[in-house]
Amino acid sequence: xxxxxxxxxxxxxxxxxxxxxxxxxxxxxxxxxxxxxxxxxxxxxxxxxxxxxxxxxxxxxxxxxxxxxxxxxxxxxxxxxxxxxxxxxxxxxxxxxxxxxxxxxxxxxxxxxxxxxxxxxxxxxxxxxxxxxxxxxxxxxxxxxxxxxxxxxxxxxxxxxxxxxxxxxxxxxxxxxxxxxxxxxxxxxxxxxxxxxxxxxxxxxxxxxxxxxxxxxxxxxxxxxxxxxxxxxxxxxxxxxxxxxxxxxxxxxxxxxxxxxxxxxxxxxxxxxxxxxxxxxxxxxxxxxxxxxx
Amino acid sequence: xxxxxxxxxxxxxxxxxxxxxxxxxxxxxxxxxxxxxxxxxxxxxxxxxxxxxxxxxxxxxxxxxxxxxxxxxxxxxxxxxxxxxxxxxxxxxxxxxxxxxxxxxxxxxxxxxxxxxxxxxxxxxxxxxxxxxxxxxxxxxxxxxxxxxxxxxxxxxxxxxxxxxxxxxxxxxxxxxxxxxxxxxxxxxxxxxxxxxxxxxxxxxxxxxxxxxxxxxxxxxxxxxxxxxxxxxxxxxxxxxxxxxxxxxxxxxxxxxxxxxxxxxxxxxxxxxxxxxxxxxxxxxxxxxxxxxxxxxxxxxxxxxxxxxxxxxxxxxxxxxxxxx
Numbered sequence: 214x215x216x217x218x219x220x221x222x223x224x225x226x227x228x229x230x231x232x233x234x235x236x237x238x239x240x241x242x243x244x245x246x247x248x249x250x251x252x253x254x255x256x257x258x259x260x261x262x263x264x265x266x267x268x269x270x271x272x273x274x275x276x277x278x279x280x281x282x283x284x285x286x287x288x289x290x291x292x293x294x295x296x297x298x299x300x301x302x303x304x305x306x307x308x309x310x311x312x313x314x315x316x317x318x319x320x321x322x323x324x325x326x327x328x329x330x331x332x333x334x335x336x337x338x339x340x341x342x343x344x345x346x347x348x349x350x351x352x353x354x355x356x357x358x359x360x361x362x363x364x365x366x367x368x369x370x371x372x373x374x375x376x377x378x379x380x381x382x383x384x385x386x387x388x389x390x391x392x393x394x395x396x397x398x399x400x401x402x403x404x405x406x407x408x409x410x411x412x413x414x415x416x417x418x419x420x421x422x423x424x425x426x427x428x429x430x431x432x433x434x435x436x437x438x439x440x441x442x443x444x445x446x447x448x449x450x451x452x453x454x455x456x457x458x459x460x461x462x463x464x465x466x467x468x469x470x471x472x473x474x475x476x477x478x479x480x481x482x483x484x485x486x487x488x489x490x491x492x493x494x495x496x497x498x499x500x501x502x503x504x505x506x507x
Numbered sequence: 508x509x510x511x512x513x514x515x516x517x518x519x520x521x522x523x524x525x526x527x528x529x530x531x532x533x534x535x536x537x538x539x540x541x542x543x544x545x546x547x548x549x550x551x552x553x554x555x556x557x558x559x560x561x562x563x564x565x566x567x568x569x570x571x572x573x574x575x576x577x578x579x580x581x582x583x584x585x586x587x588x589x590x591x592x593x594x595x596x597x598x599x600x601x602x603x604x605x606x607x608x609x610x611x612x613x614x615x616x617x618x619x620x621x622x623x624x625x626x627x628x629x630x631x632x633x634x635x636x637x638x639x640x641x642x643x644x645x646x647x648x649x650x651x652x653x654x655x656x657x658x659x660x661x662x663x664x665x666x667x668x669x670x671x672x673x674x675x676x677x678x679x680x681x682x683x684x685x686x687x688x689x690x691x692x693x694x695x696x697x698x699x700x701x702x703x704x705x706x707x708x709x710x711x712x713x714x715x716x717x718x719x720x721x722x723x724x725x726x727x728x729x730x731x732x733x734x735x736x737x738x739x740x741x742x743x744x745x746x747x748x749x750x751x752x753x754x755x756x757x758x759x760x761x762x763x764x765x766x767x768x769x770x771x772x773x774x775x776x777x778x779x780x781x782x783x784x785x786x787x788x789x790x791x792x793x794x795x796x797x798x799x800x801x802x803x804x805x806x807x808x809x810x811x812x813x814x815x816x817x818x819x820x821x822x823x824x825x826x827x828x829x830x831x832x
Contacts, residue, residue: 250620302804309619310566314760315803317753321796329793440631440749443624451621482635485628492625493613 220352222469228358228427230465231365232258235420236442237449237457238369239413244452245389246409249309252316253294254417255439256323261287261418262425262434263331266338269422276341283422284415291414292407294319299410300403320436328432338425357426364423368416369458376454385409437481441468444488450498459499528674532667540666541738542782547673548734549774551680553758555727560756561764562688563720564700566623569610569630570728571751576603577729578736578747579637579645582653587644592657596733600726607725608718615717630752638744650743653736669738676734680727685767687723696720728755753799754781761802763809772810 236254243251261283268279298319302312342356349359376382388395388405396402421435428434445464449456464484472480491498532540552574559565580599584590590598614625637645645651656663656672663669687693695716698706707713736742754777762773780798784791806813 250623298800298804310560310623310756311760311803313566313568313620313623314753314756315800318796318799318803321792322800325790325793325796329789440627444628447621447624478639479635482632485631485635488628489625489632492617492621492628496617496621 217352220350221354222473223466224352224354224358224362226466226469227462228361228465229424229469230445230462231362231458232420232424232438232461233442233445233464234458234461235365235368235416236439237446237461238372238454239416240442240446241452241454241457242409242413242416245454246385246406247295247299247303249299249312250316251410251413252313252439253320253323254413254442255435255437256320256327257287257290257414257417258421258424258435258438259430259432260290260323260327260435261421262338262430263327263336263421264418265422265425266331266336266430269341270339280419280422283418287414287418288411291411294414295407295410300406320439324432324436331430331432333432335429335431338430341426355427357423361423361427364419365458368419369454372412372454381405381408441481441484444484444491447488447491447496448498450500450502453498453500453502456498456500456502463499529671532670537666540670542778544666544669544673544738545735546775546778547670547677548731548738549755549758549778550677550771551734552728552731553755553762553770553774554680554684555724555731556755556759557764557766557770558684558687558696558727559720559724560759561766561769562693562696562700563717564696565717565720566619567626567721567724568623568749568752568756569626569628569633570724570755571747571749572626572630572633573603573607573725573728574732574735574751574755575633575637575744575747576606576725577732578742579651580729581733582651582736582742583644585653592654592737593659596656596730596737599733600730603729603732604722604726608722611718611721612714614721615714627749627752630747630749634744634747634749637747646743648744650741651736652741655740656734656737663737673734676730680730681767681771684727692716692719757799757802760809761806763811763813766811769809769811776810 236258239254240251243249264286265279265283268274268282269276274282298315299312302315340357341360344356346353347356347359348354374382376386384395384400385405385408387398388400388402389409392402395405417435417439420438424434424438441464442461445461446452446457447460448463449458449460464487467487468480468483471483531543535543552570555573556567556570559567577596577599580602581592581595584595584598585592588595610626610629614622617625638647640647643649656669658672663672688696695706695711698709698711699713699716703713735746758773758777759770760773761777762771763769780795784794787794808816
């Protein structure tokens with residue numbers, strides 16, 4: 214194999230890796246704000262892809278605006294989920310397993326609901342750019358794959374500044390550190406928690422719209438990506454925002470390269486094997502986030 | 508306190524129940540017997556999950572994997588080693604128990620949420636291995652065929668005979684579960700569920716008991732998986748996806764966890780719901796999701812918990828009346 218093949222592999226691994234990263238970022242936000250796992254992220258990704266497809270291809274809205282619209286829809290959905298279901302359950306003081314099961318139930322509803330709404334046939338997401346390939350350092354790259362990576366990194370940076378430099382971001386971080394202390398300082402913890410869920414849903418929906426042009430859109434698109442996103446989150450250190458992105462990228466690279474250089478039969482297995490290996494050997498992940506063990 | 512011997516009312520109820528259970532195949536059509544046979548194997552699988560979740564407080568989203576190990580293990584031992592079917596079921600269940608222990612040992616340090624992730628990843632790995640097995644030894648997506656159960660030369664080739672066989676299995680497994688729960692091991696499980704650190708402080712070897720809970724649970728579920736294979740004679744990987752693990756958990760939570768009757772009732776109701784929803788086809792999983800959500804939000808105690816509350820409520824009323832008189 215020559216260099217250009219490696220280059221193409223690298224670009225496609227960064228593209229899928231940044232999608233895992235966005236999903237894992239959502240897991241981190243949710244875990245930090247409510248200490249919970251959510252199994253809905255993957256299916257919100259599917260929903261995002263369908264919504265984006267509807268806005269962009271059927272209604273003919275420009276891509277960037279479709280992206281924002283999709284994100285806004287998902288943001289509202291995320292807040293509604295938190296306020297309508299999760300908060301209700303937590304107020305009842307039920308065990309964490311019920312919350313986990315509730316998110317699984319919601320993921321079934323979203324997945325099969327979007328199947329009912331958009332049908333079972335895989336839909337084609339029309340290409341976003343007029344050119345098929347762009348040439349970078351002698352490597353032919355699909356502009357959509359490049360966009361995946363660039364938009365994800367941009368989102369990551371925006372989120373970083375939002376969390377560290379704005380007043381609301383700081384109060385979100387305070388609420389996730391110690392909700393009672395934050396409450397007593399006048400921070401609206403209920404609002405910050407809701408926004409965290411909304412943001413993570415928004416990130417997942419954007420991920421869906423970015424991956425749609427590359428993978429096509431179908432109702433189980435997100436469920437596998439969502440499950441593998443957990444692996445990215447664990448590799449980076451569960452609950453750590455930067456770890457999530459790095460973990461996602463590492464997962465994307467390891468997966469893509471081993472699938473094409475060794476064997477593609479067990480492509481999906483690598484993510485789960487990595488998850489177990491990290492959990493058993495280095496549960497704090499790369500960024501040393503102490504979440505997983507007692 | 509209650510006396511050890513059964514009082515006459517309970518004895519009569521027990522005898523009537525036994526007669527009804529034994530007489531059912533005489534009156535029911537074949538389809539109903541198939542459903543009842545499924546019920547039996549689900550009771551065993553869900554009771555196994557109950558040991559780990561209801562008693563020991565450990566979540567598993569990967570029990571479909573043990574179900575698969577039981578089914579494929581038994582089928583492959585029969586196919587490639589020529590061992591008679593009933594023995595393969597038991598051997599496969601022991602293999603599954605060993606694998607369960609192997610997974611539980613490193614997992615026992617994980618906190619609740621992450622145990623669900625680890626077990627889910629384990630379930631996915633097993634699913635991928637059986638659907639992409641090297642040399643197609645599991646038949647991959649084409650599925651895997653096997654034979655009926657052979658009990659010392661007597662083949663259980665009808666639903667009626669399977670029903671009776673399953674009935675014996677259910678009783679044996681539930682009796683073992685009862686004894687286990689009431690033993691020192693069961694008390695250690697409960698202590699771990701209530702407070703892991705306190706249990707540790709009392710001198711309970713937390714890791715050891717978590718491993719025991721997991722491997723016994725894996726044994727139960729794998730045995731149920733083997734029953735499933737030899738009831739339907741055909742399996743394919745689709746049965747062993749995450750959906751199945753979620754269904755086991757739903758059955759358990761719907762019935763009520765941490766009791767003997769919860770899994771029995773929960774598996775029956777969810778099985779019926781699944782059968783009814785089958786007619787809806789495209790809407791099946793959608794409606795199932797809504798039902799699951801409603802159950803989780805509205806009925807966290809499970810069916811058994813609700814019934815007990817009702818019974819206590821009525822009893823409370825009765826005693827109140829008696830006191831007034």
